[in-house]
Amino acid sequence: MLKILLDLVNPFDEPLCVDNIPKDTPTHHILGLLHKIYKPINFDLKVSAIPTAHSAVDLEKVGVKIKPNKSLTWPMEFKKPMYMFWSKPTLRMPVVHVDNFFEVVIRNLIAYEQYTPADNCVTSYTMAMPMLVSTPADITKLGKSGVIVSHLGSNEKASEMISSICKNVNLQDFYYMEPWKNIVEYCDSWLSNFGVFKGTYVDTPWKAIALLATITVFLTTLIQFFRQQITPCV
Numbered sequence: 001m002l003k004i005l006l007d008l009v010n011p012f013d014e015p016l017c018v019d020n021i022p023k024d025t026p027t028h029h030i031l032g033l034l035h036k037i038y039k040p041i042n043f044d045l046k047v048s049a050i051p052t053a054h055s056a057v058d059l060e061k062v063g064v065k066i067k068p069n070k071s072l073t074w075p076m077e078f079k080k081p082m083y084m085f086w087s088k089p090t091l092r093m094p095v096v097h098v099d100n101f102f103e104v105v106i107r108n109l110i111a112y113e114q115y116t117p118a119d120n121c122v123t124s125y126t127m128a129m130p131m132l133v134s135t136p137a138d139i140t141k142l143g144k145s146g147v148i149v150s151h152l153g154s155n156e157k158a159s160e161m162i163s164s165i166c167k168n169v170n171l172q173d174f175y176y177m178e179p180w181k182n183i184v185e186y187c188d189s190w191l192s193n194f195g196v197f198k199g200t201y202v203d204t205p206w207k208a209i210a211l212l213a214t215i216t217v218f219l220t221t222l223i224q225f226f227r228q229q230i231t232p233c234v
Contacts, residue, residue, distance in 0.1 A: 012097070031108055031112040053134070054131065056132045060141055064089050066141070066145040068147050069093050080186060095148075114170070120175065124171070124175035126166040129166075133159055136156045
């Protein structure tokens with residue numbers, strides 16, 4: 001019965017796993033139990049300043065793919081590929097259903113973390129989301145990536161909700177410091193410029209063929225020009 005109730009209040013796509021919670025775990029509120037389920041394994045808070053924000057649209061421009069993370073509920077992870085030409089850096093995050101009920105559950109969990117000794121894993125998540133969502137276009141991008149399912153009727157409403165859900169909340173520690181630090185390092189490096197080039201010219205086979213054809217025509221024209229300059233006049 002409790003599992004059914006928890007599934008009803010769970011805004012995430014992945015089903016809740018209560019098997020990892022010991023039966024003798026003291027829980028004085030349903031929010032406490034929900035928080036224990038959401039808390040990632042090997043949770044380690046990084047006490048530091050909030051890093052620079054990069055929206056979903058900005059990340060797409062520099063070649064970052066955003067994909068669902070179906071392994072666990074909360075973690076977001078950023079991975080850079082070994083071979084940049086063949087694959088893209090990827091940010092993985094949990095699939096969430098954004099509706100009015102989502103706001104109620106998340107706000108209650110934030111309040112639970114703010115007024116109890118609980119770790120700020122949910123608050124960290126709600127701090128990370130507005131970094132990715134600054135405009136309705138970001139909701140569109142995240143929706144196409146399969147990590148946000150909006151039931152609010154418009155991307156504007158979803159964007160406003162996510163942007164304001166953690167407003168005026170004091171966060172002393174940010175759980176996603178490591179992946180966000182890696183994102184900032186990637187965006188500030190030459191790799192992001194390569195990502196822009198790749199997305200513009202070689203993101204699909206047809207673009208790659210068109211680029212190769214253009215280069216071939218240019219080189220052929222250049223060679224013919226120099227041949228004409230070198231050939232002595234008769």
